[in-house]
Amino acid sequence: MLKELRPAIVVLVLLTLITGLVYPLGMTGIAGALFPKQAQGSLIEKDGKVIGSALIGQAFESDKYFHGRPSATTGPDPKDATKTVSAPYNASNSMGSNLGPTSKALADRLKEDVDKLKAENPNAAVPVDLVTASGSGLDPDVSPAAALFQVPRVAKARGLPDQNVRALVEAQTEGRTLGLLGEPRVNVLKLNLALDALRS
Amino acid sequence: MTVIGWIQIILFCAIIVALTPLAGGYMTRVFAGERTFLRPVLRPIEAAIYWAGGVNETREQHWLTYTVAMLLFHVGGFFILYALLRLQGALPFNPAEMSAVAPDLAFNTAVSFITNTNWQNYGGEGTMSYLTQMLGLTHQNFLSAATGIVLAVALIRGFARASAKTVGNFWVDITRCTLYILLPICIVYTVFLVWQGMPQTLGAYVDATTLEGAKQTIAVGPVASQVAIKMLGTNGGGFFNANAAHPFENPTALSNFIQMLSIFLLGAALTNVFGRMVGNQRQGWAILAVMGILFVAGVAFCYWAEANGTATLNALGLTGGNMEGKEVRFGIVGSALFAVITTAASCGAVNAMHDSLTALGGMIPLINMQLGEIVIGGVGAGLYGMLLFVVITIFIAGLMVGRTPEYVGKKIEAKEVKMAMLAILAMPLMMLGWTAIAAINPEALPQLGNAGPHGFSEILYLYTSSTANNGSAFGGITANTLFFNITGAVAMFVGRFFMIVPAMAIAGSLAEKKSIAASAGTFPTTGGLFVGLTVGVILVVGGLTFFPVLALGPIVEHLAMIAGTVF
Numbered sequence: 001m002l003k004e005l006r007p008a009i010v011v012l013v014l015l016t017l018i019t020g021l022v023y024p025l026g027m028t029g030i031a032g033a034l035f036p037k038q039a040q041g042s043l044i045e046k047d048g049k050v051i052g053s054a055l056i057g058q059a060f061e062s063d064k065y066f067h068g069r070p071s072a073t074t075g076p077d078p079k080d081a082t083k084t085v086s087a088p089y090n091a092s093n094s095m096g097s098n099l100g101p102t103s104k105a106l107a108d109r110l111k112e113d114v115d116k117l118k119a120e121n122p123n124a125a126v127p128v129d130l131v132t133a134s135g136s137g138l139d140p141d142v143s144p145a146a147a148l149f150q151v152p153r154v155a156k157a158r159g160l161p162d163q164n165v166r167a168l169v170e171a172q173t174e175g176r177t178l179g180l181l182g183e184p185r186v187n188v189l190k191l192n193l194a195l196d197a198l199r200s
Numbered sequence: 201m202t203v204i205g206w207i208q209i210i211l212f213c214a215i216i217v218a219l220t221p222l223a224g225g226y227m228t229r230v231f232a233g234e235r236t237f238l239r240p241v242l243r244p245i246e247a248a249i250y251w252a253g254g255v256n257e258t259r260e261q262h263w264l265t266y267t268v269a270m271l272l273f274h275v276g277g278f279f280i281l282y283a284l285l286r287l288q289g290a291l292p293f294n295p296a297e298m299s300a301v302a303p304d305l306a307f308n309t310a311v312s313f314i315t316n317t318n319w320q321n322y323g324g325e326g327t328m329s330y331l332t333q334m335l336g337l338t339h340q341n342f343l344s345a346a347t348g349i350v351l352a353v354a355l356i357r358g359f360a361r362a363s364a365k366t367v368g369n370f371w372v373d374i375t376r377c378t379l380y381i382l383l384p385i386c387i388v389y390t391v392f393l394v395w396q397g398m399p400q401t402l403g404a405y406v407d408a409t410t411l412e413g414a415k416q417t418i419a420v421g422p423v424a425s426q427v428a429i430k431m432l433g434t435n436g437g438g439f440f441n442a443n444a445a446h447p448f449e450n451p452t453a454l455s456n457f458i459q460m461l462s463i464f465l466l467g468a469a470l471t472n473v474f475g476r477m478v479g480n481q482r483q484g485w486a487i488l489a490v491m492g493i494l495f496v497a498g499v500a501f502c503y504w505a506e507a508n509g510t511a512t513l514n515a516l517g518l519t520g521g522n523m524e525g526k527e528v529r530f531g532i533v534g535s536a537l538f539a540v541i542t543t544a545a546s547c548g549a550v551n552a553m554h555d556s557l558t559a560l561g562g563m564i565p566l567i568n569m570q571l572g573e574i575v576i577g578g579v580g581a582g583l584y585g586m587l588l589f590v591v592i593t594i595f596i597a598g599l600m601v602g603r604t605p606e607y608v609g610k611k612i613e614a615k616e617v618k619m620a621m622l623a624i625l626a627m628p629l630m631m632l633g634w635t636a637i638a639a640i641n642p643e644a645l646p647q648l649g650n651a652g653p654h655g656f657s658e659i660l661y662l663y664t665s666s667t668a669n670n671g672s673a674f675g676g677i678t679a680n681t682l683f684f685n686i687t688g689a690v691a692m693f694v695g696r697f698f699m700i701v702p703a704m705a706i707a708g709s710l711a712e713k714k715s716i717a718a719s720a721g722t723f724p725t726t727g728g729l730f731v732g733l734t735v736g737v738i739l740v741v742g743g744l745t746f747f748p749v750l751a752l753g754p755i756v757e758h759l760a761m762i763a764g765t766v767f
Contacts, residue, residue, distance in 0.1 A: 004265065004269045006253060006254050007254060007255050007269070008269065008272035010252050010253035011273075015343060015374070015378055016280060016335065016339045016343075018245075018379075019378065019382075021334065023383065023386070023387075024334040024422045024425040025402075027422070027424065027425040031391065031394040031400035034391060039399060039401050040399065040401055040420070041406060041418060042397050043408070050406055050408045051409060051410060051411060052410055052418070053406070053408070054397075055447040055451050056416075056447055057447075058412075059410070061412065065411065069528070090416075090417075091419060092326065092405060092418070092419040093441065094325070094440050094441045094442035094445075095323070095441050095675070096442065096445065098553055098555040098674070099555070099650065099676070100562075100654035100757070101557075101654070101757070101761055102766050102767050103766065106512065106556075107766050110513070114516045114517075125517065126517070128509075128523045129523045129528050131518065132513075132523040133525065134445070134526070134527050135442060135526055135551065135556075136440075136446045138442070138446060139447070139527050140447055141527075141529055143520075176204070177452060177454045181208060181453040181454055181456070182453020182454075182456065182457075182530060182531060182534055183453070183530070183534070185528045185529050
């Protein structure tokens with residue numbers, strides 16, 4: 001058995017270096033050369049400053065912007081570092097709510113959000129993705145229905161005609177990949193950027 | 201459920217069936233030492249490793265030596281990873297200035313990664329330095345996956361050889377598997393993933409100022425290179441806390457589809473490797489058929505449950521299925537399919553939070569793991585797990601007709617059946633035993649994230665996933681405590697090695713036997729009767745063992761939900 005010790009150490013160390021250093025560092029070089037934008041995190045810049053990533057949702061609260069889905073991410077409590085507090089769209093601590101189907105906390109949260117949205121737009125059915133927390137807490141997308149649901153609020157806050165905002169949503173809607181995979185969706189950050197561009 | 205949803209499911213199955221003989225043929229050639237198109241590039245590296253390690257590639261090993269070599273390899277891997285976790289604060293590639301990981305968490309994580317479980321009691325972006333992610337986690341993703349594959353190959357050699365003393369050379373198999381199979385696929389795969397939007401950088405986390413003027417710190421890193429092997433090697437440990445639900449870890453519907461395919465690719469191909477090595481590919485297809493029946497049944501049930509939503513959602517008039525914990529770009533079908541695949545294989549990556557699945561939808565992942573992850577399964581582990589069930593099935597079939605059972609030309613005798621039963625009994629002992637202990641432990645109960653039967657399901661899921669070396673979680677439970685770190689590590693350890701060592705003993709025992717020609721009295725193992733009987737044995741063994749505990753968790757929760765109860 002002792003004669004297996006030498007290969008155990010040498011093969012392990014060599015394969016560790018190949019798979020743990022040569023491979024990831026080599027891939028970092030190749031990725032940076034082929035797809036530099038994606039490799040850095042698909043960052044979006046405006047006036048030379050990073051305003052976010054096309055793939056990472058942001059917490060929009062103003063009526064003038066389209067809102068993303070509820071986010072269950074947390075961050076450290078500024079008053080007590082051993083505790084955490086709700087911090088939606090914290091992109092350095094991804095997580096879902098992990099509330100189960102018979103959770104009272106989930107039922108209460110859903111009811112409160114549905115009531116709020118019904119008051120905002122009584123004419124449409126509340127889309128399910130607009131009140132359910134995403135798995136990552138960073139979902140960059142909403143369903144087309146969830147974006148259209150918000151059109152009256154955004155149009156009113158910006159003093160724009162409904163149909164202009166609606167047309168913008170439709171232009172920003174992405175279909176299924178190859179017409180087949182995934183679900184139709186609207187990237188909220190890109191939609192809001194287009195909205196800002198529309199105004200100016 | 202929608203037509204387009206079902207088309208996605210059927211397309212997935214069709215592609216896996218089409219790729220199985222292609223990948224299976226290539227893998228068979230690699231493990232037989234035959235020439236492949238990558239040889240000119242890789243042979244010098246391979247030869248250098250043998251030279252430095254003093255490995256004689258023509259000298260094969262007895263099954264015991266093979267197993268000891270594998271165990272030594274694991275011990276070394278454990279120490280490297282544990283040391284990295286404890287020392288990362290003082291090492292380079294640490295732009296986010298992560299400090300050392302606590303001892304019990306480092307122990308749990310190290311066991312978790314060497315056993316191919318990749319249970320995450322830590323949040324990747326908040327705990328691990330880039331060096332740990334690469335040299336610790338990425339490298340173990342490769343090596344624990346390669347170990348699973350080569351053990352399956354050694355077991356296949358046991359079936360395929362006659363009157364042989366050896367089952368192969370562990371060092372040669374592990375080197376070839378890593379260099380010729382895993383690395384080349386991962387290199388192409390990483391480029392694809394980056395193209396789809398996955399970061400691959402050593403730069404620090406990015407500070408952004410959002411449109412509304414708020415600060416957002418965006419975690420990035422060398423993600424794609426790790427995710428490629430995490431999926432291909434059915435490891436499942438995420439770069440980020442939210443795993444494949446995180447947009448950086450699974451940016452698009454296309455990346456989601458390819459990730460699902462890559463979970464099943466090598467596990468499915470191994471059934472074909474089995475068929476080729478025992479000299480009849482139909483033997484491999486029969487095993488894949490058993491897996492396929494169980495898989496499609498699971499997908500249909502889970503998809504149905506998730507598309508139906510929950511009583512809470514329906515009462516509020518919210519239609520479109522249970523979207524809590526799911527991402528818009530994947531939708532219901534992309535999430536349900538992923539959940540079944542990741543637990544059928546021993547992957548454990550998640551693109552939706554399993555804790556928020558419906559009661560019945562979440563039961564399917566539990567059942568997949570409790571049956572031992574034999575539906576494709578972990579790379580390698582799924583095939584040897586399934587072959588253990590085949591041994592039991594053949595034994596039962598032999599009892600029915602009163603003949604010594606035989607399988608692919610080998611007599612299945614008392615030793616093989618005892619070893620198979622040892623492995624099949626060790627799993628429920630860990631899953632059920634630890635769940636029972638945790639459920640009455642006053643220190644464990646406050647860690648639950650949900651009350652009522654769902655809280656019980658969280659505990660059950662933890663030990664089921666750990667024992668089955670899956671690594672997915674009902675994540676509401678706060679399992680980073682001394683009790684869960686230690687007991688979970690024990691479950692992972694037993695789940696891995698009480699499967700591997702009996703499987704290797706069977707390999708050694710079978711290799712020594714003579715091969716006997718099939719006769720009129722031989723039970724045919726390529727037809728529908730065999731497939732049906734094996735599915736039946738798997739469901740009866742699983743049903744008898746786990747029905748009571750499922751009744752206490754998901755089933756009672758579903759009934760409570762229908763009655764309108766919340767906890």
